Amino acid sequence: MEEFAALVDALVYTTSRNAKLALIADYLRRTPDPDRGWALAALTEALDFPAVKAGTIRALMHERIDPVLWTLSRDFVGDTAETASLLWPDPPREAEPPPSLGETIALLRRMTRVSVMTDLPRLFDRLDSTGRYALIKLATGAMRIGISARLAKVAFAQAFAVPVEDVEEYWHGIDAPYQPLFDWAAHGRPPPDTENLPLFRPFMLAHPLEDGEELDLDDYVAEWKWDGIRVQLVHAGGETRVFSRSGDDISATFPEIAAALDIPAVLDGELLVRGSHQGGEAGGAASFNALQQRLGRKTVSKKMLADYPAFVRLYDALIVEGEDLRALPWAERRARLEVFANRLPQERFDLSAVVEAADFAALGTIRDSARDEAIEGLMLKRRDSPYVAGRKTGLWYKWKRDPLLIDCVLMYAQRGSGKRSSFYSDYTFGCWDGDPDQGAELLPVGKAYFGFTDEELKFLDRYVRTHTVNRFGPVRETDRSLVFEVAFDSVHASKRHKSGVAMRFPRISRIRIDKPAHEADRLDTLKALIRD
Amino acid sequence: MIADFGWIRPEPHGIHILPADSWIDPSRPVDRALVTHGHADHARGGHGTTVATPETLAIMKLRYFTDEGATPASYGETIALKGGVSATFIPAGHVLGSAQILLERAGERVIVTGDYKRRPDPTCPPFEVTPCDIFVTEATFGLPVFVHPPIEEEMAKLLQRLADNPERCVLVGAYALGKAQRVIAELRRAGHVAPIWLHGAMERMCRLYEEFGIGLGELRLVSDARKEDLRGGIVICPPSALNDRWSRRLPDPITAMASGWMRVRQRARQRNVELPLVISDHADWHELTRTIEEVNPAESWITHGREEALLRWCELNQRRARALALVGYEDEDD
Numbered sequence: 042m043e044e045f046a047a048l049v050d051a052l053v054y055t056t057s058r059n060a061k062l063a064l065i066a067d068y069l070r071r072t073p074d075p076d077r078g079w080a081l082a083a084l085t086e087a088l089d090f091p092a093v094k095a096g097t098i099r100a101l102m103h104e105r106i107d108p109v110l111w112t113l114s115r116d117f118v119g120d121t122a123e124t125a126s127l128l129w130p131d132p133p134r135e136a137e138p139p140p141s142l143g144e145t146i147a148l149l150r151r152m153t154r155v156s157v158m159t160d161l162p163r164l165f166d167r168l169d170s171t172g173r174y175a176l177i178k179l180a181t182g183a184m185r186i187g188i189s190a191r192l193a194k195v196a197f198a199q200a201f202a203v204p205v206e207d208v209e210e211y212w213h214g215i216d217a218p219y220q221p222l223f224d225w226a227a228h229g230r231p232p233p234d235t236e237n238l239p240l241f242r243p244f245m246l247a248h249p250l251e252d253g254e255e256l257d258l259d260d261y262v263a264e265w266k267w268d269g270i271r272v273q274l275v276h277a278g279g280e281t282r283v284f285s286r287s288g289d290d291i292s293a294t295f296p297e298i299a300a301a302l303d304i305p306a307v308l309d310g311e312l313l314v315r316g317s318h319q320g321g322e323a324g325g326a327a328s329f330n331a332l333q334q335r336l337g338r339k340t341v342s343k344k345m346l347a348d349y350p351a352f353v354r355l356y357d358a359l360i361v362e363g364e365d366l367r368a369l370p371w372a373e374r375r376a377r378l379e380v381f382a383n384r385l386p387q388e389r390f391d392l393s394a395v396v397e398a399a400d401f402a403a404l405g406t407i408r409d410s411a412r413d414e415a416i417e418g419l420m421l422k423r424r425d426s427p428y429v430a431g432r433k434t435g436l437w438y439k440w441k442r443d444p445l446l447i448d449c450v451l452m453y454a455q456r457g458s459g460k461r462s463s464f465y466s467d468y469t470f471g472c473w474d475g476d477p478d479q480g481a482e483l484l485p486v487g488k489a490y491f492g493f494t495d496e497e498l499k500f501l502d503r504y505v506r507t508h509t510v511n512r513f514g515p516v517r518e519t520d521r522s523l524v525f526e527v528a529f530d531s532v533h534a535s536k537r538h539k540s541g542v543a544m545r546f547p548r549i550s551r552i553r554i555d556k557p558a559h560e561a562d563r564l565d566t567l568k569a570l571i572r573d
Numbered sequence: 574m575i576a577d578f579g580w581i582r583p584e585p586h587g588i589h590i591l592p593a594d595s596w597i598d599p600s601r602p603v604d605r606a607l608v609t610h611g612h613a614d615h616a617r618g619g620h621g622t623t624v625a626t627p628e629t630l631a632i633m634k635l636r637y638f639t640d641e642g643a644t645p646a647s648y649g650e651t652i653a654l655k656g657g658v659s660a661t662f663i664p665a666g667h668v669l670g671s672a673q674i675l676l677e678r679a680g681e682r683v684i685v686t687g688d689y690k691r692r693p694d695p696t697c698p699p700f701e702v703t704p705c706d707i708f709v710t711e712a713t714f715g716l717p718v719f720v721h722p723p724i725e726e727e728m729a730k731l732l733q734r735l736a737d738n739p740e741r742c743v744l745v746g747a748y749a750l751g752k753a754q755r756v757i758a759e760l761r762r763a764g765h766v767a768p769i770w771l772h773g774a775m776e777r778m779c780r781l782y783e784e785f786g787i788g789l790g791e792l793r794l795v796s797d798a799r800k801e802d803l804r805g806g807i808v809i810c811p812p813s814a815l816n817d818r819w820s821r822r823l824p825d826p827i828t829a830m831a832s833g834w835m836r837v838r839q840r841a842r843q844r845n846v847e848l849p850l851v852i853s854d855h856a857d858w859h860e861l862t863r864t865i866e867e868v869n870p871a872e873s874w875i876t877h878g879r880e881e882a883l884l885r886w887c888e889l890n891q892r893r894a895r896a897l898a899l900v901g902y903e904d905e906d907d
């Protein structure tokens with residue numbers, strides 16, 4: 042527990058992503074099983090101890106300190122866990138030695154709403170204030186030190202020199218303390234068996250096509266790029282899962298999709314809502330706004346299902362009936378997908394059509410004349426490309442319709458003015474100054490307000506409040522987990538900004554809760570759009 | 574009985590000693606000022622006469638370039654003021670020259686502490702507990718969350734980090750008067766003999782301490798150094814220079830800050846501090862409450878910080894107390 046507490050403390054005082062990765066990796070290397078697995082779960086907030094609530098901590102403190110002194114202290118410190126860790130009286134001299142992290146978790150799990158009032162103090166007495174701080178953060182499930190699951194996975198990969206794509210793949214379906222993961226990465230045993238588990242496989246991603254760059258259509262095939270959310274459908278071991286881009290399980294949000302696949306397979310496609318309203322083609326896909334109604338819900342009403350029926354437009358097949366197709370060329374996978382799609386209910390599945398064009402110039406014309414709101418642009422895929430995790434140069438390209446759109450990460454939020462004054466509605470967002478997995482940092486590139494509907498405003502305000510890692514007067518720093526799609530008129534070189542660029546009229550065009558932060562755009566993408 | 578103390582009155586700009594027509598630590602120029610210590614929020618310039626310890630007067634001369642009207646009062650020396658009031662300067666243990674001021678008139682005793690601490694400090698004599706009727710105490714760290722650890726622990730933390738990172742340097746932000754010299758003196762006490770590097774703004778005050786006989790070992794200026802010289806070294810700068818362009822000349826500095834506020838994580842993070850050192854020249858919660866118990870005054874006047882919590886403590890312990898609303902005292906970077 043002391044080692045874990047020291048790690049939490051060090052992470053609190055570390056702002057650079059690179060340094061955070063190094064701290065976690067170092068901890069994972071030198072800490073024995075199962076503590077390191079528990080630490081990983083704790084950092085990524087994958088643990089839940091229903092007996093311990095913020096109110097539990099307050100109640101315990103009220104038994105030990107005058108409530109006025111407690112409140113004054115709490116208001117000054119700004120954080121219940123930290124206040125309690127500082128105010129807890131020093132342990133009695135003959136206290137038991139500090140527990141290991143594994144022991145701590147076992148004890149926390151055994152606590153009930155009643156026993157917590159005596160068992161938790163006993164645990165506090167075995168720790169110093171740094172230990173108590175980590176314990177309370179762990180027990181109340183509110184670490185909030187800016188460690189995303191992604192960052193933890195990258196740190197794990199760094200610690201044991203294994204590919205992060207493999208970590209992504211094996212991580213899913215294993216519970217804390219992730220023993221099979223450590224057996225494989227740290228002890229050289231075979232990787233966890235994933236065949237009969239409905240696991241997420243990392244997506245294959247595309248590079249943006251640079252302006253003026255042309256591809257030979259003999260080598261590349263064009264497909265529409267749909268403006269929904271990219272999903273992976275997995276049916277294995279009798280279960281179906283729908284995963285978002287970041288690997289989150291969103292099956293509960295789209296039950297009709299999960300119910301429609303009952304053949305073992307792993308498929309890649311775009312989740313869309315059917316309907317010609319809001320600019321969609323007849324009988325086809327509606328705009329992203331329609332889909333937005335369905336996102337982020339844990340349960341779905343019948344009316345929602347009827348008004349906004351979802352379907353998946355298939356792009357690719359990774360695994361079909363136990364056969365892994367990922368090493369095959371795209372053309373062969375496509376042929377298999379076309380056959381396979383016939384076995385799926387048409388109401389829920391169709392194929393993303395291949396776009397035929399005489400040459401590249403003709404393709405450009407087709408791209409520019411596409412009127413459908415649900416089309417974001419074109420995808421260009423090498424006909425012989427295998428399906429590989431991540432973004433490999435030369436294989437897939439995205440050719441967006443409007444080039445002046447960029448995905449940024451929310452960094453800071455501030456209260457708005459006027460009727461927005463009670464909401465965090467002004468945002469500062471940033472782009473990566475390199476590869477985030479290699480320790481790149483976010484640099485602020487612009488500021489804008491957002492929230493045209495009360496729903497959006499409320500959603501963002503709540504998001505900011507629950508993802509705050511730091512406060513500076515009226516400004517909150519967030520854990521850098523939310524992606525915004527930012528539209529802007531132009532971008533210019535600027536010496537006054539640390540990022541070296543200034544955007545003209547940036548505005549947030551939408552919230553990309555489906556997109557993980559590390560996949561937001563890099564500064565170079567923005568700089569490539571400079572025209573002056 | 575408190576009603577008898579009409580001769581001393583807390584006003585927004587300082588403590589007014591009416592029959593003597595004098596003020597303690599006034600925040601604007603007055604004819605006659607008594608100054609507890611050299612920190613800028615206590616020792617303003619421009620008074621007609623200034624009564625203070627010789628050390629405090631020297632510090633003020635360094636800052637305001639004049640010692641006009643300076644009237645020295647050594648520790649233990651009693652000075653007669655007008656109106657039958659006398660003043661005695663008693664060590665407060667805060668910084669070089671810092672004093673509590675004991676005021677006496679017709680058998681009534683009032684102590685104004687200025688700032689103080691109870692921990693040993695190699696750069697100034699320790700606080701002396703002195704009985705009085707009214708005890709005017711500071712409360713900068715007047716919240717029970719503030720418990721300063723032993724300074725030896727903080728020094729060990731600093732030296733360990735330095736040893737673990739021989740290619741880097743540790744940059745310590747420390748208030749230029751008092752904190753910086755105490756950190757240096759404690760580093761020497763902990764056995765660190767290597768030269769310590771100073772930001773230019775620190776130099777004159779360190780020299781002044783040395784003139785008063787406080788040995789600080791070998792001090793060098795960062796402006797005279799090459800980047801290579803600073804690797805594995807300790808650099809001391811004012812807190813304002815921590816995240817400043819100035820620090821770019823240093824070899825990959827580990828940012829540290831020596832301050833009582835570092836006890837609270839959020840405060841450390843606001844300054845981008847990687848290595849918080851909880852070192853304060855003010856009394857922590859336990860020192861404040863213990864001091865009130867030991868001095869055992871008829872009434873405590875609480876000023877300069879988080880009065881509310883200490884007031885509450887007095888109430889819970891059946892001690893008479895009131896909060897003073899004095900203006901112009903800032904949270905020093907302590």
Ligand SMILES: [Zn+2]
Pocket residue numbers: 610612667688905
């Ligand atoms: Zn002071």
Ligand SMILES: [Zn+2]
Pocket residue numbers: 612614615687688877902905
């Ligand atoms: Zn002060």
